[in-house]
Amino acid sequence: MVTSSLLPTYARADLAFERGDGAWLTATTGERFLDFGGGIAVASLGYSHPHLVAALIEQGGRLWHTSNLFEIPQAERLARRLVEASFADYVFFTNSGAEAVEGAIKTARKYQSVSGHPEKFHAITFEGAFHGRTLATIAAGGNPKYIDGFGPKVEGFDPVPFGDVEAVKASIGPQTGAILVEPIQGEGGIRVPAPDFLRALRDLCDRHGLLLIFDEVQTGVGRTGKLFAYELFGVAPDIMAIAKGIGGGFPLGAFLTTREAGKGMTVGTHGTTFGGNPLATRIGDAVLDIVLAPGFIEHVALMGLKLKQSLAELKDRHPRVIAEIRGEGLMQGIATRVPVNEFAVAARAEKILVIPAAENVARLLPPLIIGEEEIAEAIKRLDSTCLRIERERDRRMGTDASVSGATA
Ligand SMILES: *Cc1c(COP(=O)(O)O)cnc(C)c1O
Numbered sequence: 001m002v003t004s005s006l007l008p009t010y011a012r013a014d015l016a017f018e019r020g021d022g023a024w025l026t027a028t029t030g031e032r033f034l035d036f037g038g039g040i041a042v043a044s045l046g047y048s049h050p051h052l053v054a055a056l057i058e059q060g061g062r063l064w065h066t067s068n069l070f071e072i073p074q075a076e077r078l079a080r081r082l083v084e085a086s087f088a089d090y091v092f093f094t095n096s097g098a099e100a101v102e103g104a105i106k107t108a109r110k111y112q113s114v115s116g117h118p119e120k121f122h123a124i125t126f127e128g129a130f131h132g133r134t135l136a137t138i139a140a141g142g143n144p145k146y147i148d149g150f151g152p153k154v155e156g157f158d159p160v161p162f163g164d165v166e167a168v169k170a171s172i173g174p175q176t177g178a179i180l181v182e183p184i185q186g187e188g189g190i191r192v193p194a195p196d197f198l199r200a201l202r203d204l205c206d207r208h209g210l211l212l213i214f215d216e217v218q219t220g221v222g223r224t225g226k227l228f229a230y231e232l233f234g235v236a237p238d239i240m241a242i243a244k245g246i247g248g249g250f251p252l253g254a255f256l257t258t259r260e261a262g263k264g265m266t267v268g269t270h271g272t273t274f275g276g277n278p279l280a281t282r283i284g285d286a287v288l289d290i291v292l293a294p295g296f297i298e299h300v301a302l303m304g305l306k307l308k309q310s311l312a313e314l315k316d317r318h319p320r321v322i323a324e325i326r327g328e329g330l331m332q333g334i335a336t337r338v339p340v341n342e343f344a345v346a347a348r349a350e351k352i353l354v355i356p357a358a359e360n361v362a363r364l365l366p367p368l369i370i371g372e373e374e375i376a377e378a379i380k381r382l383d384s385t386c387l388r389i390e391r392e393r394d395r396r397m398g399t400d401a402s403v404s405g406a407t408a
Pocket of ligand 1: 099
């Protein structure tokens, strides 16, 4: 590419795709890639799923947008299904994950305010978190790389180490109104907390009158082998943000709340022009047709186990490249002993896509529809990826050895 008119905020690979089918992407060069990144956990049903394509075409030919000044039957239906399948009583639709988290934060602040505690606008957050790129969500995520240079940081977020219950306790003060946490940190490197961590947070919230907010933008909608990751831990939040997987590739997010936690969100307190429009919610509804079908989530859990087992064997074969395998369901991380970008580039050379995360973790977030054949193929390609890295390292060391040998 000579020059681009796109604002250069991304380090893009020199690769573009022109079509997708199941877990496979075809590049403009004609090369086929096995996509174990799923567009960052978004392509929950893979590419060109016939049921989603049919929903898009059917709704697309009738009505895309009407605004929230009118009733939207598609949004009503999707909200009802999300409520029936979760802890929540209400749903607010957004266009992205960051907006969903932002709405969740606003809901918690408003709850405390209408409960007579406007001073309790702070939320305890966690190091390594990622909640999006709006001004409030970068403050909540706490990563200086995303905060620096963008003016005064939005107030009210108090980070503590992920998994550290004592630090949470110590940080609860007169201004604390909520705890905001990803049940499993995604961008932070597929960090799975100890089984009792979220339960401890729930207890602290109940004891101190705080709201528990789960950011399930990445973990939600079947990804972890449960419809929502909170089910893995047996702990329900008061408010939850979802996005990525719910649209199957169409931009759609939502925050869900209990009646009590949402009591401050009355007419006029919050809104969006696009959020929850007929086209987006019709597609979200079609995603749920598949995800909520009998046996689907069980299939994800089973494939997650198979993937994890195969990855553990891969680690045993390549201890120089792989340090650890961690994750739940089809949200698995390969902690690498080499820089994760080197791993991702080598994987791409073997025609498999993975997503780099913090702590040198390569994320595997394949479409939830994959079967054993795709898993076997992925392992084959990841095996070649490790061999490629080992060969390259040997070659470099060999060269270094001969160089130092020559100078000795
Ligand atoms: C991706 C992500 C977000 C932000 O979603 P956007 O759609 O990029 O705004 C927020 N929270 C988590 C946990 C995410 O993984």
